[in-house]
Amino acid sequence: MSADVRMTAWVRGVVQGVGFRWFTRARALEIGGLSGFAANLGDGRVQIVAEGPRERCQELLEWLRSDDTPGRVTGVTEIWDEPRGGYHSFAIR
Template identity: 80%
Template sequence: MSEDVRLVAWVRGRVQGVGFRWFTRAKALEIGGLSGFALNLGDGRVQVVAEGARESCEGLLEWLGSDDTPGSVEGVTEMWDTPRGGYEGFAIR
C-alpha cells in the first residue's frame, strides 16, 4: 500500500486565465483519493497542493508537466512533505 504524502507544486508558464485550476481539480478528482487545492498566485504561477497516496500525487504531478494541460506550462517546481490534512475534497481557490 502506498504511503500518504503532501505534494506542493508551483506551475510556471501561461497557466492563468486558461482554465488551469478547473482542469487540475478535474484531474485530481479523476485520479481519486486526493484532497487539496489549486490557487492562482500574484506572480502568474499556479500553486497546487495535493494530499493522498504517493502514486496518485505522482500521477497528478506528471499531468501538471504534460502537454495535456490547458495553456502552456514552462516548468513545475515540486516539494514533498508529510500530509497536514484539513482539506474537504479538492478545491479551486
C-alpha cells in the same frame, strides 16, 4: 497503496486565465483519493497542494508536466512533505 504524502507544486508559464485550476481539480478528482487545492498566485504561477497516496500525487504531477494541460506550462517545481490534513475535497481557490 503507499502512505499518504503532501505534494506542493508551483506551475510556471501561461497558466492563469486558461482554466488551469479547473482542469487540475477535474484531473485530481479523476485520479481519485486526493484532497487539496489549486490557487492562482500574484506572480502568474499556479500553486497546487495535493494530499493522498504517493502514486496518485505522482500521477497528478506527471499530468502537470504533460502536454495535456491547458495554457502553456514552462516549468513545474515541487516539494514533498508529510500530509497536514484539513482538506475534505479538492478545491479551486
